[in-house]
Amino acid sequence: MAPIRNVVARCMRSLVMKFTLLVGLLLAFATALLVLMENHAARQDLEERLIERAGMLGQILALNVSDDIIDLDEELMTRRVERMIERPDVSEAFITDIRRRVIVQTDTNIAQHASLAADPLIVMALGAGEMRLERRDDTVHVATPVYTSAGRLAGAVYIISPLDELRAAAADTARRHFFLSIFALGLVLPIAAIAIGRAMRPIAQLTEAARQASTKSLDVRIEVKTGDELEVLANAFNRMLARIDANLKRIHRLAYVDMVTELPNRERFRKEVERVARRAVEDNTRGAVLFLDLDRFKRVNDSLGIGEGDRLLEMVARRLRETARACDLANGSEGEPSLVARLGGDEFTLMLPQIDNEADAARIGQQIIGAIRRPFEVSGHQVFLGASVGVAMFPEDGADPETLLRHADLAMAHAKRSGGNAVQFFEPSMNQSAFERLVLENELREAVKEDQLVVFYQPKICIETGEVRGAEALVRWLHPTAGLLSPGAFIGAAEECGLIGEIGDWVMKASCKQAAEWARQGMNVPIAVNVSAMQFERESFALSVMETLEQCGLDPHLLEIELTESIAMKDPERVIEQVQPLRDRGVSFAIDDFGTGHSSLSYLTRMPFDVFKIDQSFVRGVAEDKHARIVVETILAMAKALKLKTVAEGVETAEQLALLREEGATLAQGFLFSRPIPADEFEAFMNQPMGARRTA
Missing domain, CATH: 3.30.70.270 (Reverse transcriptase/Diguanylate cyclase domain)
Structure with missing residues (x-):
């Protein structure tokens, strides 16, 4: 059974076989229906002919015995009846007189003939004077009146004709039709299979095209010229493949090509x-x-x-x-x-x-x-x-x-x-450097969260009097293991990882709190705070500074904001928009590292700044380098003409201080006076005798 099931299963996987079997079933059904209809019609026709023949036999017998009944020639009538029943199509026959008494019968079963003589057919035939016939089961019963030559009713004949011929003819017809149907199916099915196979050939092409398309061969096209739905399907399939091909190329382009430059991505x-x-x-x-x-x-x-x-x-x-x-x-x-x-x-x-x-x-x-x-x-x-x-x-x-x-x-x-x-x-060392940089950035994020940052303050000294006129706030990192770190060790990493803005905000707030605390103690010390480019470029910079001043309770006149020359000159118009609202409230501004950038004199005269901070690279060389001294003299002359204060950074020797005093510098800061120191040490520095600072 298993091989047969495999063959059947294999055949059922073929669309041609399925359609051929379907055609065969339809043909068998149609043939069976036609055979049934034809058999029914043939049976009816044969039945009618057999009934008609039985009637004719009854009429013949009636004509033959008409004179015999008058002569009461029973012997002759008996021979006639016997000859009648010798026929295969007559099973029983007898003759009655007008009073329905059986005159001649072929069977000794007189009781049976007596009952048949009382049959309604005999009654109707004698009563109406006409032949009466009726089919009963598989036999035809015929009662025919007998008339004399003078036309007088003399009696009736009764015959029974079996319909065995009808059953034999029906069986013979069924056998003939069955074999004809088998022959027709055997002849038609192979032709149908060939025709269906040819008609289904485009589907095979579609299947092969789909298989090739699944292997990314989307350039295949199907040529079907049948003029029917398969051609429509093939054209739709071609359009689908073309569209998929175009979409895949577009997807490939989006996946592997940069849309701006047309370069690989x-x-x-x-x-x-x-x-x-x-x-x-x-x-x-x-x-x-x-x-x-x-x-x-x-x-x-x-x-x-x-x-x-x-x-x-x-x-x-x-x-x-x-x-x-x-x-x-x-x-x-x-x-x-x-x-x-x-x-x-x-x-x-x-x-x-x-x-x-x-x-x-x-x-x-x-x-x-x-x-x-x-x-x-x-x-x-x-x-x-x-x-x-x-x-x-x-x-x-x-x-x-x-x-x-x-x-x-x-x-x-x-x-x-x-x-x-x-x-x-x-170089392999770069990997280690990058790892250390990553560790530093992660530690710096933790430092901001854990308040490991502290602010140191470097005094600004009046060159003429030696008084402390302010301080610059400088951030330090109190590292858990490495100790106190200067800005140079972590500011670069803060800029790269985007923490510089957050650190700058923290320094601004911490410095304003400290300055407000000193002011409550009676020490009005202006605090200078450096602002990074990331902080300054915010749209809400001025607003955030004012909020910090209000939260800390610091007089705006005690805050000085330092911007590098590169920040100030990057977008001068925007600098003016950001700075002026704060200056109107009393906050002062300083250009840090002045002289190291590329300032435009036309903008410089319009900039709302109050202080020029001379970069320490010029201050350190002012005593030995004539070019550095010329730069310092030029900056001081410019500041004097613009009525701005000046702060000389990095003053380390008395000779530098003397030259700056000679050129008219306003303030100085550097190691000559003090390193950046914590808030408590700065308070102690403030309380030193002024003479000591003046002597320095």
Whole structure:
């Protein structure tokens, strides 16, 4: 049975076989229905003919015995009846007179004939003078009146005709129709199977096309010219495949192509690096991954807008492709070409599949920097960018894309911290440095949460009188294990991880609280607080400062905010908008590190500042370096003309102090007077005799 079930199951998996069987069943059903209808009609026709024949036999017998009844010739009538029943289609016959008495019978069962003589058919036939017949079960009963030659009713004949011939004819017909049906099905089904197979051939094409499409061969097309629904289905299938192909290409493009520059994106670059690096390990060859970050792009993007920034990125991408192509041509057409990609933002990468040594990678990196440093023409403006390039060689610096990109990124960050526009190769020590940087950032976050930061204060001394005229608030980190750390140890990390704004807010609040406490003690000490670019660029900067002053209860005249010259000159108009509301309340402003940036004199005369802080790099060289002294003299003359105060930072010697006093400097701060000290030590410093400070 199992083989039969397998064959049946295999056949049922074929659509042609299913349709053929369906056609066979329909044909069998139709044939059976037609045979039944035909058999029924034939049976009725035969039955009518047999009944008609029985009537004719009864009439013949009646005619033959009409004279015999008159003559009462029983012997002759008996012979006639016997000859009648010798026929296969007559089973019984007898003759009655007009009074329905049996005259002649063929059977000795007289009682039976007596009952038949009383049969309603005899009664009706004699009463009406007409033949009467009736089918009873499988026999036909016929009663025919007998008339003499003179036309007088003399009696009746009664015959019974069996319908055995009807059953035999029906069985014979059924057998004939059955064999004819089998023959027809045997002839028609193979033809139907062939016709169905041909008609279903487009479905096989659709199935094959679907199979190929499942293997990503979406360029297959189906040619069906049947003019029916299958052709419509094939055309719809072709349109579907074309649309899926287009969508997959679009998805692939979205997944692997950067939409701004049309360069490969991070995912595509990662896959290519993985493939090439694996091959380099197998073939014992070398390659390089260059990580490029644009310098000053954010400033240009903020100034020109996102749209123009995208156009600038397109230009950068074009130059990188041209540079990579030139390097490929210089190295010959053999081998795999270089691959340029954009990772995101202003970060680009370049993969060099085959390179002989670090010198070649450095040369290509310098060519990239040179290409980027050429001016770009954007919206009628010349834009200048820089580039920092980090290089990781494979397989020695890593054999997988994640490691290579991370190492190249670390090298790029090192190049950027070193001033930018340089090529830096990855070194193993950078990993340790990056790890230490990460640990430092995490510890710094904890320091802000756990109040490990403290504020030190460095006095500002009046050069003429020696009085303390204020203090600069400087943050320190009281590290749990490393002890007291100066800003240089953690401010850079705070800027990179985005904590500088939070730290600046904390220093502002702590300094204002301390200054308010001193004011309640009778010491009105103006506090100078440095503000980072992140703090100052907030829209709510002025409002947050006023809220801090109100919360701490500090007179605004006792707060001085220091901005570096680079912050002040980045967007002078916005600086004026941010500074003026606070100055109107009494807060003073100072330009820190003045002389180290690129101030515009036209803006400088409009800036709402109160103090110039001369950078310590000029103060330290004022006694030995005539150029430094000229810068200091110029700043002091400018401040005097603008009626601004000046603070000289980094005063360490009496000679420096004397020269500053001679040039008219207002205030000084530095180690000559005091290092930055905690609040309690600052109070003690304030209580020192003024003569001691004046002597210093």
